[in-house]
Amino acid sequence: MKVIRQVLKWVIGLLLLIFVLLYIFDATYILKGIRVVYFTGHKTAFIDDYPYFDNRTIENKTVQPWKEKESNIKPTGRLKDTYDEYGTIAYLIIKNGKIVYEDYAEDYSKDSKTNSFSMAKSITSVLLFKAIQDGFIKSLDQPITDFYPDFKGEFADQTTVGDLASMASGLNWEEHYYSPFSMTAKAYYDDNISELIESLAIDEKPGESFKYLSGNTQLLGMIITKAVGKNLSEYLSQSIWKPLGMKDTAYWQLDGIDNGMEKTYCCIASNARDFAKIGQLFSQNGQWNGEQIIKPKFVEKATKARFKDSPYGYGFWISDYKNKHIFSMRGILGQYVISIPEDDLVVVRLGHKRDEEKVNEFPKDFYIYIDEAYQMLKNQ
Numbered sequence: 001m002k003v004i005r006q007v008l009k010w011v012i013g014l015l016l017l018i019f020v021l022l023y024i025f026d027a028t029y030i031l032k033g034i035r036v037v038y039f040t041g042h043k044t045a046f047i048d049d050y051p052y053f054d055n056r057t058i059e060n061k062t063v064q065p066w067k068e069k070e071s072n073i074k075p076t077g078r079l080k081d082t083y084d085e086y087g088t089i090a091y092l093i094i095k096n097g098k099i100v101y102e103d104y105a106e107d108y109s110k111d112s113k114t115n116s117f118s119m120a121k122s123i124t125s126v127l128l129f130k131a132i133q134d135g136f137i138k139s140l141d142q143p144i145t146d147f148y149p150d151f152k153g154e155f156a157d158q159t160t161v162g163d164l165a166s167m168a169s170g171l172n173w174e175e176h177y178y179s180p181f182s183m184t185a186k187a188y189y190d191d192n193i194s195e196l197i198e199s200l201a202i203d204e205k206p207g208e209s210f211k212y213l214s215g216n217t218q219l220l221g222m223i224i225t226k227a228v229g230k231n232l233s234e235y236l237s238q239s240i241w242k243p244l245g246m247k248d249t250a251y252w253q254l255d256g257i258d259n260g261m262e263k264t265y266c267c268i269a270s271n272a273r274d275f276a277k278i279g280q281l282f283s284q285n286g287q288w289n290g291e292q293i294i295k296p297k298f299v300e301k302a303t304k305a306r307f308k309d310s311p312y313g314y315g316f317w318i319s320d321y322k323n324k325h326i327f328s329m330r331g332i333l334g335q336y337v338i339s340i341p342e343d344d345l346v347v348v349r350l351g352h353k354r355d356e357e358k359v360n361e362f363p364k365d366f367y368i369y370i371d372e373a374y375q376m377l378k379n380q
Contacts, residue, residue, distance in 0.1 A: 045188065056260065060248060071100045074380075082349075120331070163206040253268075275350075278337060311360070333354055338369065
């Protein structure tokens with residue numbers, strides 16, 4: 001018994017020491033990360049994690065259902081392999097504005113909500129363009145110091161909202177996903193994301209090259225929130241969700257329940273059909289059922305690379321694959337909404353994993369979902 005008591009004392013003492021150290025180094029958010037991830041049987045963030053966080057509702061209104069076309073399209077063997085290899089849980093092909101193929105795996109369905117992860121970056125950039133249209137923000141060239149005059153760094157007053165949207169800000173953010181001590185982990189699990197962002201600085205000259213940083217989009221979201229005078233869930237509902245007739249409400253993850261700030265670099269929980277509408281909207285030059293939601297000049301700006309040989313426009317990933325201009329929304333673990341306007345084609349893939357090998361800045365599996373969509377359309 002003495003040995004057991006001694007061991008318990010050591011364990012309790014060690015746990016107290018760990019907690020004190022986490023508190024001293026402002027890292028108590030790690031405890032939440034452990035609870036959300038490891039206590040649920042996972043090793044990292046997962047697509048069903050939104051119920052473990054505070055969320056704000058993105059309201060829909062009158063539903064405008066997708067048109068559907070009866071077809072005899074069958075999945076290819078390679079596509080079916082991705083269900084096991086990468087944990088695909090949703091795959092949609094939308095051709096000429098109609099759903100021609102739709103499939104779900106495990107217990108997921110067209111009603112299932114899963115985490116967008118960084119696809120939310122594209123949606124935040126859509127809200128930037130909408131805020132410019134609505135007169136809340138002057139242009140892509142408006143300095144960030146108009147909204148945060150005390151933002152730190154030698155180049156802060158030279159940095160524009162467009163630099164944030166195009167990942168060209170010079171912000172001293174470190175983009176690491178798997179270290180519990182990283183800024184990205186702190187942003188995901190801590191309860192004051194605005195404080196984290198405002199502690200950063202613009203230390204490099206902006207507007208010169210692409211560097212993917214989640215902090216850019218978070219600062220952009222904070223600026224849009226200030227500019228429009230309402231939370232971004234409400235502005236997204238009013239500007240996009242309701243006009244597009246989304247089938248369901250969605251949820252945007254917050255850093256805390258009391259006047260929480262949306263995590264605008266990630267984390268909108270919605271379904272595959274509604275995510276697809278964002279891709280279709282931009283494939284249709286910003287028009288939806290006769291209404292111009294986003295001006296064509298902004299669609300063009302968003303979906304063309306800002307810099308030569310860059311894979312990124314203003315919030316959207318850009319690829320010229322097999323001589324086709326492709327733009328996409330992309331989230332970790334392989335969340336994709338892929339738009340190919342010249343063929344009026346949108347492909348949606350959601351799932352648990354992606355290939356860690358990259359080809360031209362894109363995970364290797366990204367190209368599988370494009371190739372198999374074309375093959376399936378050809379085989380019908």
